[in-house]
Amino acid sequence: MSKGLIVQKYGGSSVANPERIKEVAKRVASYKKDGYDLVVVVSALGDTTDELIELADKISQNPPEREMDMLMATGEQISCALLAMAIEELGHDAISFTGGQVGIITDSTHTKARIVRIDAKRIVNALKEDKVVIVAGFQGVTKNEDITTLGRGGSDLTAVALTETLNAKMCEIYTDVEGIFTSDPRIDRKAKKIESITYDEMLEMASLGAQVMQARSIEVAKKFNIPIHVRSSFSTKEGTMIVKESKKMEGVFVRGVTLNNKEAKLTICNVPDKPGIAARIFEDISKVGVNVDMIVQNVSHTRQTDISFTVPRTDLPKALAMTKKVAKQIKAGDVIKDSAIARVSIVGIGMKSHPGIAAKMFKVLAENKINIEMISTSEISISCIVKQKLGRLAVKALDKKFNLIKR
Amino acid sequence: MSKGLIVQKYGGSSVANPERIKEVAKRVASYKKDGYDLVVVVSALGDTTDELIELADKISQNPPEREMDMLMATGEQISCALLAMAIEELGHDAISFTGGQVGIITDSTHTKARIVRIDAKRIVNALKEDKVVIVAGFQGVTKNEDITTLGRGGSDLTAVALTETLNAKMCEIYTDVEGIFTSDPRIDRKAKKIESITYDEMLEMASLGAQVMQARSIEVAKKFNIPIHVRSSFSTKEGTMIVKESKKMEGVFVRGVTLNNKEAKLTICNVPDKPGIAARIFEDISKVGVNVDMIVQNVSHTRQTDISFTVPRTDLPKALAMTKKVAKQIKAGDVIKDSAIARVSIVGIGMKSHPGIAAKMFKVLAENKINIEMISTSEISISCIVKQKLGRLAVKALDKKFNLIKR
Numbered sequence: 077m078s079k080g081l082i083v084q085k086y087g088g089s090s091v092a093n094p095e096r097i098k099e100v101a102k103r104v105a106s107y108k109k110d111g112y113d114l115v116v117v118v119s120a121l122g123d124t125t126d127e128l129i130e131l132a133d134k135i136s137q138n139p140p141e142r143e144m145d146m147l148m149a150t151g152e153q154i155s156c157a158l159l160a161m162a163i164e165e166l167g168h169d170a171i172s173f174t175g176g177q178v179g180i181i182t183d184s185t186h187t188k189a190r191i192v193r194i195d196a197k198r199i200v201n202a203l204k205e206d207k208v209v210i211v212a213g214f215q216g217v218t219k220n221e222d223i224t225t226l227g228r229g230g231s232d233l234t235a236v237a238l239t240e241t242l243n244a245k246m247c248e249i250y251t252d253v254e255g256i257f258t259s260d261p262r263i264d265r266k267a268k269k270i271e272s273i274t275y276d277e278m279l280e281m282a283s284l285g286a287q288v289m290q291a292r293s294i295e296v297a298k299k300f301n302i303p304i305h306v307r308s309s310f311s312t313k314e315g316t317m318i319v320k321e322s323k324k325m326e327g328v329f330v331r332g333v334t335l336n337n338k339e340a341k342l343t344i345c346n347v348p349d350k351p352g353i354a355a356r357i358f359e360d361i362s363k364v365g366v367n368v369d370m371i372v373q374n375v376s377h378t379r380q381t382d383i384s385f386t387v388p389r390t391d392l393p394k395a396l397a398m399t400k401k402v403a404k405q406i407k408a409g410d411v412i413k414d415s416a417i418a419r420v421s422i423v424g425i426g427m428k429s430h431p432g433i434a435a436k437m438f439k440v441l442a443e444n445k446i447n448i449e450m451i452s453t454s455e456i457s458i459s460c461i462v463k464q465k466l467g468r469l470a471v472k473a474l475d476k477k478f479n480l481i482k483r
Numbered sequence: 484m485s486k487g488l489i490v491q492k493y494g495g496s497s498v499a500n501p502e503r504i505k506e507v508a509k510r511v512a513s514y515k516k517d518g519y520d521l522v523v524v525v526s527a528l529g530d531t532t533d534e535l536i537e538l539a540d541k542i543s544q545n546p547p548e549r550e551m552d553m554l555m556a557t558g559e560q561i562s563c564a565l566l567a568m569a570i571e572e573l574g575h576d577a578i579s580f581t582g583g584q585v586g587i588i589t590d591s592t593h594t595k596a597r598i599v600r601i602d603a604k605r606i607v608n609a610l611k612e613d614k615v616v617i618v619a620g621f622q623g624v625t626k627n628e629d630i631t632t633l634g635r636g637g638s639d640l641t642a643v644a645l646t647e648t649l650n651a652k653m654c655e656i657y658t659d660v661e662g663i664f665t666s667d668p669r670i671d672r673k674a675k676k677i678e679s680i681t682y683d684e685m686l687e688m689a690s691l692g693a694q695v696m697q698a699r700s701i702e703v704a705k706k707f708n709i710p711i712h713v714r715s716s717f718s719t720k721e722g723t724m725i726v727k728e729s730k731k732m733e734g735v736f737v738r739g740v741t742l743n744n745k746e747a748k749l750t751i752c753n754v755p756d757k758p759g760i761a762a763r764i765f766e767d768i769s770k771v772g773v774n775v776d777m778i779v780q781n782v783s784h785t786r787q788t789d790i791s792f793t794v795p796r797t798d799l800p801k802a803l804a805m806t807k808k809v810a811k812q813i814k815a816g817d818v819i820k821d822s823a824i825a826r827v828s829i830v831g832i833g834m835k836s837h838p839g840i841a842a843k844m845f846k847v848l849a850e851n852k853i854n855i856e857m858i859s860t861s862e863i864s865i866s867c868i869v870k871q872k873l874g875r876l877a878v879k880a881l882d883k884k885f886n887l888i889k890r
Contacts, residue, residue, distance in 0.1 A: 094541035128561070132568060134501035139568040146579050147564035150557035157553035158538060161546040172553050177628055221584055 078113050081203070081244040085117040085213060085235035089252040090309035091155050092122030094162075100250075100309060101162035104208060108168050113203050115242060117213040117235040118159055120151025141186035145215075145225045148187075149174070152212035152231070160210045170208040173198060175215035175223075180234065182216035182224045189216060189224035191233065194241045211238065229290025236293040240300040247297070247304045249289060254308045255315030256281070256288055258480035259333040264472045266481035270331065272317040277331045277423055280457045284421040285336030294318065329433055330478040331424040335467050339369060340392045341417050341450070342399050343384040346409030353406055354383065360402045366391040370419070370452040370459065380409075384450055386461065389415055417449065418467030421459040422474055434458050440477045446470050486518040488610070488651040492525070492620065492642035496659040497716035498562050499529030501569075507657075507716060508569035511615060515575050520610050522649060524620040524642040525566055527558025548593035552622075552632045555594075556581070559619035559638070567617045577615040580605060582622035582630075587641065589623035589631045596623060596631035598640065601648045618645065636697025643700040647707045654709055656696060657716035662723030663688070663695055665887035666740040671879045673888035677738065679724040684738045684830055687864045691828040692743030701725065736840055737885040738831040742874050746776060747799045748824050748857070749806055750791040753816030760813055761790065767809045773798040777826070777859040777866065787816075791857055793868065796822055824856065825874030828866040829881060841865050847884045853877050 084104070091097050100116075107114055128147050132139050156172040163170035179195030202209045213231025216224050226233050232249060239247040256278065257267040273281075275298035282291040288306060297304050297318065307315025347353060358368055371385040387395040392415060400411050420441075427433050437458055441448055446469065450461035462470055475481050491511070498504050507523075514521055535554050539546050563579040570577035586602030609616045620638025623631050633640050639656060646654040663685065664674040680688075682705035689698040695713055704711050704725065714722025754760060765775055778792040794802040799822060807818050827848075834840045844865055848855055853876065857868035869877055882888050 094538060097542060131501060131561070131565060135504060135565055136568045136572045140571050143564045143567045143571070143579055146567075146581075147561055150560050153557050153560075154535070154538070154554060157550045158542055160550045160553075161539060161543045164547050164550070165543045172550055174553075174630075223581075 079111040081113040081115065081242055082107060082246050082248060083115045083117065083235050083239040083242065083244045084248045084250060085231055086119065086159075086250045086309055087231070087252065088119040088122050088125070090250050091118055091159065094158070096309075097155070097158050097162050100159060101166055103309070104159075104163055105166045105168055108208060115199060115203070115209045115211060115238055115244065116159065117211045117231055117238065118152060118155045119213050119231045121155050121158075124151040124154065142222060145186045145189075145223050148225050149212070149215045149223045152214050156210045156212040160208075163208050163210070168208055169206060170210060171202050172210040172212070174212045175234065176217035176221065178211055178238075180216035180237070181219060182226070184218045184220075184222065184224065186222075186224055188227035189218075191216060191226070191237050194237060196238070196241050199238070199242065227290075227292070229293065232290040232293035233296065236296045236302055236304070239302050240296070247302055249304060249306045250309035251288060251306065252308065252310060253288065254311065254313055255306050256286070256318075256332070258331070259471050259475050260286070260335060263335060263468050264475050264481065267475060268480060268482050270316050272319055273331060274321060274425055275318060276456055277425055278318050280421075280423040280454065281332050281334050284334040284423065284457060284459060285338070285419065286332070286334045289318075329424050329426040329430045330422045330480065332422070333471050333474045333478070333480060334421045334423065335471050336419040336421070337464060337467060338389050339386040339417060339419055340389045340413060340415035341384060341386050341461060342392075342395060343382055343412040343414075344399060344403050344408050345382050345412065346380045347383050347403075348407060349379050349381045356406060357383065357399070357402050358385075361387075361395055361398050364394050364398045366395045366398070368395075370450055370461065372450045372452070386417070386419070386450070416464045417461050418464045418470070419459050419461055420467055420470040420474065421457050422478065423457045425456050427456055427458075436477065437474065440473050441470060444469055444473045446473075485520050488520040488522065488649055489514060489653050489655060490522045490524065490642050490646040490649070490651045491655045491657060492638055493523065493566075493657045493716055494638065494659065495526040495529050495532070497657050498525055498566065501565070503716075504562070504565050504569050507566060508573055510716065511566075511570055512573045512575055515615060522606060522610070522616045522618060522645055522651065523566065524618045524638055524645065525559060525562045526620050526638045528562050528565075531558040531561065549629060552593045552596075552630050555632050556619070556622045556630045559621050563617045563619040567615075570615050570617070575615055576613060577617060578609050579617040579619070581619045582641065583624035583628065585618055585645075587623035587644070588626060589633070591625045591627075591629065591631065593629075593631055595634035596625075598623060598633070598644050601644060603645065603648050606645070606649065634697075634699070636700065639697040639700035640703065643703045643709055643711070646709050647703065654704070654711045656711060656713045658695060658713065659715065659717060660695065661715045661718065661720055662713050663693065663725075663739070665738070666878050666882050667693070667742060670742060670875050671882050671888065674882060675887060675889050677723050679726055680738060681728060681832055682725060683863055684832055685725045687828075687830040687861065688739050688741050691741040691830065691864060691866060692745075692826065693739070693741045696725075736831050736833040736837045737829045737887065738833075739829075740878050740881045740885070740887060741828045741830065742878050743826040743828070744871060744874060745796050746793040746824060746826055747796045747820060747822035748791055748793050748868060749802060750789055750819045750821075751806060751810050751815050752789050752819065753787045754790050754810075755814060756786050756788045763813060764790065764806075764809050765792075768794075768802055768805050771801050771805045773802045773805070775802075777857055777868065779857045779859070793824070793826070793857070823871040824868050825871045825877070826866050826868055827874055827877040827881065828864050829885065830864045832863050834863060834865075843884065844881065847880050848877060851876055851880045853880075
């Protein structure tokens with residue numbers, strides 16, 4: 077009698093080479109022996125993804141996205157076949173599937189497709205035959221059977237979506253760190269592992285730069301209330317539970333600090349202050365596929381204003397070109413770019429009901445002589461744009477101020 | 484108005500790296516400019532296949548064949564995506580497909596599946612949209628959508644089968660040699676390029692060791708009378724036409740000489756000479772999936788006989804184990820193996836109607852002090868098993884005797 081179904085997802089570093097794949101197979105086998113049914117989602121082997129990008133790069137600076145998906149999807153197909161072999165080698169039946177083969181149907185937005193539905197019949201049948209099911213993460217197919225990928229971190233989404241579709245009791249996300257930390261331990265050695273965190277806090281941390289788990293997959297987990305255990309594939313320690321309501325929440329206002337070094341700032345000077353101008357600007361920028369993040373518009377004393385916003389640094393050339401074009405059309409002034417910025421954010425559900433948290437944050441930064449260039453707040457976070465070289469200092473100072481470090 | 488449809492197949496060395504892929508794209512583009520429609524079948528990049536086998540090898544000595552296919556099929560998926568990018572980069576519309584996506588349906592004999600049917604609707608539609616269609620060679624899917632591969636050289640088969648299905652006017656096989664030679668130019672520098680050769684001769688040469696084209700794909704070409712042009716992707720020279728009836732055939736008895744170093748010989752000594760014994764032996768060996776090739780049974784003066792046969796060297800362990808088992812059951816004597824053998828063959832349609840060709844072959848070998856261990860003849864070929872170290876010498880001697888060298 078099965079103890080129930082668990083979905084596990086192993087990231088690229090967990091399956092970086094044949095030795096690591098064998099380690100993962102052992103872990104899977106131990107769960108199987110303990111009486112669990114298993115669906116295992118895998119990312120591509122360590123550097124495979126980068127190697128494939130490099131190949132494409134040597135051929136085209138602007139490859140068709142459909143072909144990029146065709147290319148990239150092979151990475152996960154390789155790792156899932158190898159893991160199936162490794163599990164068979166340990167004497168358990170295993171079978172690997174591509175995203176298409178397990179009926180992960182997506183829309184046709186190549187390189188960042190959205191899952192439309194999952195027809196998991198083949199998985200269910202394989203589980204009935206007592207097989208460990210290995211699924212290539214990060215990928216699906218359109219209804220025309222074109223291969224799509226789900227965007228960076230897409231394997232998390234595959235795992236969470238399968239957990240929901242199969243009504244599994246748990247989704248385990250295996251990575252190379254021991255869980256979610258109050259801030260990035262590579263920046264602040266004193267950062268603490270968080271035992272449990274809510275979907276909203278995790279979502280905020282992920283979208284603000286914590287790279288442990290993909291934001292969209294947390295959204296889905298929240299929507300269906302799927303318990304997620306983020307843990308290390310290199311140890312057996314408990315990691316961090318991501319849940320609806322975190323225990324021990326009383327008295328904790330700020331859950332974590334994040335740093336995002338991957339944005340750039342654009343400022344349009346002397347924008348005519350007329351209704352509809354902002355809409356016009358950001359509509360045009362969205363047309364070239366750039367996601368604008370923070371937007372700050374100065375209060376206007378004259379008939380003109382400055383508008384600043386951040387974009388992913390990789391989109392800066394596209395965004396800059398379009399912004400210059402729009403600025404000209406609306407008769408605004410110069411466009412200034414700054415890619416040496418960092419976004420430092422504090423995150424926590426308790427925060428909003430405790431006035432003074434924002435002030436405390438600004439004060440800490442001021443004490444450390446860190447100038448704030450832009451501010452943005454959300455339901456459970458406050459973000460400041462600062463000079464990039466001061467980002468790490470800001471994180472450490474905030475960790476200390478908000479009691480997020482080991483004593 | 485299109486000049487017609489051509490199917491081209493590029494082997495691994497023709498798409499070994501991004502530079503080579505760009506060269507192939509240029510060639511494809513030049514055909515397109517000349518007014519042809521194109522379906523291009525590609526093998527995996529140079530060493531990819533070996534690298535994937537090595538990965539699997541580090542995980543399992545006996546990986547499930549279904550998973551091997553899952554793994555191996557990624558090689559061609561990578562190269563077809565990259566070639567599509569390279570062609571787009573030159574300003575032509577291109578689209579890549581996996582075997583499954585273009586409806587290449589096979590049986591479920593993993594690692595050497597047979598094509599059952601091709602539903603080429605997607606190719607036809609893409610051609611109507613004036614796209615260059617790139618197809619991953621070597622692969623298909625079962626009716627359950629499991630990925631299969633077509634065995635070594637399977638990309639040739641993909642190309643020939645698509646030529647037939649799409650009723651293309653020509654199938655071009657691009658490789659790293661300039662065509663079919665009278666014998667392997669690496670063995671005999673004086674070997675001559677053959678301008679045209681019949682399906683039967685080519686089939687015989689391929690199955691006897693000439694590695695330019697896969698035997699099964701020539702069978703299919705013969706069945707449907709598909710003209711094939713074997714040529715080099717490194718030059719624009721004409722290669723060798725494979726056709727139903729070769730011109731200039733008059734007076735040529737021996738078309739080529741082949742050498743196969745990939746077989747091993749097994750001999751069962753003292754086999755009871757009873758009806759049904761041979762059937763029993765080879766039935767049991769076929770059960771373990773080994774293709775027995777030459778079989779020689781000595782004339783029996785007593786109630787016992789020796790039976791020798793050859794098997795692919797890679798199958799020797801399997802074949803040896805089963806042969807020993809059978810030998811015991813039928814109360815035969817020892818089983819002797821010899822993997823240091825070579826098969827030297829002469830091939831030619833004119834041969835059979837010219838008595839004395841076999842005698843001439845045996846005489847040449849004798850003159851060169853090469854002992855013949857086994858002999859087998861077919862409609863258009865004569866093969867001799869000799870000591871492996873004498874194989875190259877035999878080829879050169881035969882080339883010279885049968886006027887197959889450049890003067």
